[in-house]
Amino acid sequence: MWSGRQGRLRPVGCVVEELRCRRREREAALRKARREQQLISKRLLRDDAPEEAEGGCVAVILGETEIQQFLRLAQRGTEEKERERALVSLRRGLQHPETQQTFICSVLDSTLPEHILRLLQPGPKLNLGVAVEFAWCLHYIICSQVNNALLISHGGLSTLGLLLLDMAGAVQRTEDAGLELLACPVLRCVSNLLTEAAVEVLGGQNQLEDDRVVAALFILLQFFLQKQPSLLPEGLWLLNNLTANSPSFCTSLLSMDLIEPLLQLLPVSNVVSQLVLTVLCNVAEKGPAYCQRLWPGPLLSCLIGTLAFPDIEVVGQSLELLQLLFLYRPEAAEDFLQQSGLQVMERHKEEAQLQDRVHALQQLALHR
Secondary structure (H helix, E strand, O other): OEOOOOOOEOOHHHHHHHHHHHHHHHHHHHHHHHHHHHHHOOOOOOOOOHHHHOOOOOOOOOOHHHHHHHHHHHHHOOOHHHHHHHHHHHHHHOOOHHHHHHHHHHHHOOOHHHHHHHHHOOOOOOOHHHHHHHHHHHHHHHHOOOOHHHHHHOOHHHHHHHHHHHHHHHHHHOOOOOOHHHHHHHHHHHHHHHOOOHHHHHOHHHHOOHHHHHHHHHHHHHHHHHHOHHHHHHHHHHHHHHHOOOHHHHHHHHHOOOHHHHHOOOOOOHHHHHHHHHHHHHHHOOOHHHHHHHOOOOHHHHHHHHOOOOOHHHHHHHHHHHHHHHHHOOHHHHHHHHOOHHHHHHOOOOOOOOHHHHHHHHHHHHOO
8 A cells, every 4th residue: 555655555554553653652642741731630510619719728738647547537437528528638638749659658558449449339328429539539649650550450440430330320310410520530530540551461451341331431422412511522532542452342332333423523622523533543443344344334424524624633633544444445535536535635735744644645545
């Protein structure tokens, strides 16, 4: 197949690997930036205490004794409000690197992780307020990457996966469950844990049930679309991390006919469009059998539509997905030409960031 950069025939596998490596490097930089931003970000979707919202309350650095005290109250407090207040204090303290480091001496090296993860186990005894606060505590710990391998080994992914399933069931039972408050930190926790190198070694992905987690995630995405669109990128980042290195999760998307619901999210925003296209690239790069399930269908006409977007990142990701599709399904290129795709793509040939990809796709479509 043609490569626009070198202008000579190259094996399909080399081109696909080059696209994959380029995307992985780009995503690694984005994930690092997201973790750093999330580590200092304040909570979303819900006002904290008035004094904190006004900036009058500065998070205090906690010592070992205070951390232990707050954890004991969270586990054994006699009242739910008492447990929640303890976790609020802990969550605020964990925004400081010093508190995070202390949390590694007194907690992560002990047997406590097993016990504190029980605060997030779904069931009739799950208290939403306590779960929200602890999920944000866990979020700051995971973002700081102090010892995520230990959290995974203690069943962190399986516990959070079960919680995702429970949340999806809850939003189906009631329209106003208030679970979007819990969904944000839980989605971030699972997404960030899945990027750990230790996941494969520890069998972390096996802690999640493929079909059930993907189905639950799409239920939550539909809920966010209607109730809280700002959470759509959080869910799509998780879907991206699930499908990046897992053919089984990609198969789940196809077998449950979830490509069209995914495509329906494209008009929401540029950020959402880019993440949707990234997930579809994850599917397409898995090979001819996967591309055969992607085309024919609505994908090609949707991609021609996204080529008309003014956002360079969205257009670039569309070009990358089209290149993968044409490499594995050359007959899709003919359909692309018949739908005037080449003319739509021409408008980007002078864009410095897109020139190489536009040229490569032109060569691929015309010399298939």
